[in-house]
Amino acid sequence: MRFLLFFLLSVFASIASVANAQPTRVAAASDLQFALGEIVARYEHESGKKVVVSFGSSGNFARQIPQGAPFDLFLSADEAYIFRLAGHGLLRDQGQLYAIGRLALLAPHGSPLQVDSELRDLTAAISDGRLQRLAIANPQHAPYGRAARAALERAGLWSALQGKLVLGENVAQAAQFALSGSAQGGIVAWSLVKAPELARHGVAALLPESWHPPLRQRMALTRDASEDARRFYDYLQQAPARALFERYGFALPASGNQ
Amino acid sequence: MTEVSSVTAAIAVIDWQALSLSLQLASATALLLLPLAIWLARLLAWSQFRHQGALEAAILLPLVLPPTVLGYYLLLGFGGASPLGQAYHALTGRALVFSFDGLLAASLVFNLPFAVQPMQRSFAAIPREVREAAWVSGLSRWQTFLRIELPLAWPGIAAALALTFAHTLGEFGVVLMVGGSLPGETKTIAIAIYDQAQAFNDSAAAGMSALLLALSFVAVLLVTRLGRSVLRR
Numbered sequence: 001m002r003f004l005l006f007f008l009l010s011v012f013a014s015i016a017s018v019a020n021a022q023p024t025r026v027a028a029a030s031d032l033q034f035a036l037g038e039i040v041a042r043y044e045h046e047s048g049k050k051v052v053v054s055f056g057s058s059g060n061f062a063r064q065i066p067q068g069a070p071f072d073l074f075l076s077a078d079e080a081y082i083f084r085l086a087g088h089g090l091l092r093d094q095g096q097l098y099a100i101g102r103l104a105l106l107a108p109h110g111s112p113l114q115v116d117s118e119l120r121d122l123t124a125a126i127s128d129g130r131l132q133r134l135a136i137a138n139p140q141h142a143p144y145g146r147a148a149r150a151a152l153e154r155a156g157l158w159s160a161l162q163g164k165l166v167l168g169e170n171v172a173q174a175a176q177f178a179l180s181g182s183a184q185g186g187i188v189a190w191s192l193v194k195a196p197e198l199a200r201h202g203v204a205a206l207l208p209e210s211w212h213p214p215l216r217q218r219m220a221l222t223r224d225a226s227e228d229a230r231r232f233y234d235y236l237q238q239a240p241a242r243a244l245f246e247r248y249g250f251a252l253p254a255s256g257n258q
Numbered sequence: 259m260t261e262v263s264s265v266t267a268a269i270a271v272i273d274w275q276a277l278s279l280s281l282q283l284a285s286a287t288a289l290l291l292l293p294l295a296i297w298l299a300r301l302l303a304w305s306q307f308r309h310q311g312a313l314e315a316a317i318l319l320p321l322v323l324p325p326t327v328l329g330y331y332l333l334l335g336f337g338g339a340s341p342l343g344q345a346y347h348a349l350t351g352r353a354l355v356f357s358f359d360g361l362l363a364a365s366l367v368f369n370l371p372f373a374v375q376p377m378q379r380s381f382a383a384i385p386r387e388v389r390e391a392a393w394v395s396g397l398s399r400w401q402t403f404l405r406i407e408l409p410l411a412w413p414g415i416a417a418a419l420a421l422t423f424a425h426t427l428g429e430f431g432v433v434l435m436v437g438g439s440l441p442g443e444t445k446t447i448a449i450a451i452y453d454q455a456q457a458f459n460d461s462a463a464a465g466m467s468a469l470l471l472a473l474s475f476v477a478v479l480l481v482t483r484l485g486r487s488v489l490r491r
């Protein structure tokens with residue numbers, strides 16, 4: 001009985017403490033899964049402030065924020081979504097570029113597909129039948145899907161791949177599909193395959209950045225963002241955070257860039 | 259005039275391939291579950307056996323299980339790297355993940371309670387004396403089933419089919435997890451609506467949502483009609 005009471009009290013206490021210190025709520029594109037996780041851990045350690053991140057597809061967040069989704073900061077994988085929301089007056093301003101995303105060809109260990117940055121073996125594997133399924137994010141609404149489509153068109157493989165493409169709802173799901181053992185590979189975010197969690201399961205090659213329109217990733221504070229959120233937003237533009245983005249394979253916009 | 263043009267506009271944005279795939283999936287699920295569900299429903303309605311409670315619980319489980327749980331098991335357990343996935347591929351030359359077969363397997367599991375429950379209720383409503391009378395009149399068990407039980411239980415069976423059909427049309431979570439949105443293979447109407455909504459194609463999402471709403475309403479209407487005729491008996 002006494003134990004139960006203690007348990008209930010500690011639950012109430014923790015609810016109260018959470019309610020006191022309102023955490024910064026961040027909506028982040030799924031290609032930031034690992035990079036941002038590390039940045040947040042460092043920021044929380046240094047500032048003593050709490051940051052709660054929801055990862056998902058940028059398109060989904062761009063639909064939810066106008067409906068009142070309670071986010072302070074939105075890190076989109078495609079700046080078009082930021083401009084769209086800013087145009088509707090839902091953001092403080094047009095925000096900042098924080099990273100330029102890159103694409104990679106990923107193959108799980110044991111795949112018959114060899115990875116190379118020119119997609120040479122992918123081309124061969126499509127024609128000799130080694131490739132049954134290739135995973136990409138859905139080009140209809142995922143920024144990395146659009147970029148993957150552009151790269152495959154550039155390589156002249158898009159039409160040959162019809163019927164073989166497995167579409168992830170976001171780029172992290174595409175990476176998971178690529179490694180599931182049911183696909184021979186995928187074209188996904190370089191920032192994901194740089195993470196040890198994924199790197200353990202496969203090999204990857206970086207595709208040339210000239211093969212697709214740049215993945216200009218932009219972030220902005222929402223209209224009602226807290227002061228703490230502003231601090232985290234500033235932190236993301238400072239050297240330690242930028243170094244981490246770079247370590248996860250993002251190209252960096254020039255400092256102080258619009 | 260404007261009504262006609264808005265209707266044609268709505269028709270133009272409907273992904274017919276996705277709709278047809280959903281209808282195929284729903285029909286295949288309902289038809290394949292029919293014999294299994296009849297067998298299970300009779301068993302549960304009329305017999306007493308050990309572990310009956312456990313069997314009933316297992317059949318009802320999909321009602322409360324998040325689709326993501328089944329999706330996760332399908333992706334890992336039935337994937338090309340798993341023994342099950344490889345065995346299935348060796349047998350049929352097809353895959354269970356990113357394929358129609360996989361969606362069908364998931365639907366069969368997920369619709370079990372929707373198929374068994376209404377049937378179980380209508381078989382349980384047949385008095386034992388009716389079946390006994392059929393046996394003493396010289397009808398074999400099989401004849402009793404076809405001539406006595408089926409005609410008496412059919413509203414429940416039909417309701418189960420309609421419910422299974424409608425529920426499969428609405429399946430989303432599992433399909434999102436293991437489908438991969440392949441046109442004509444795993445891109446169901448529910449996924450097509452999601453993709454269009456994500457891409458801000460609101461007219462397409464709205465058109466298809468309205469269609470699915472109407473289809474589901476008709477199916478559920480059918481279920482309640484049939485349910486009422488079970489009660490009248």
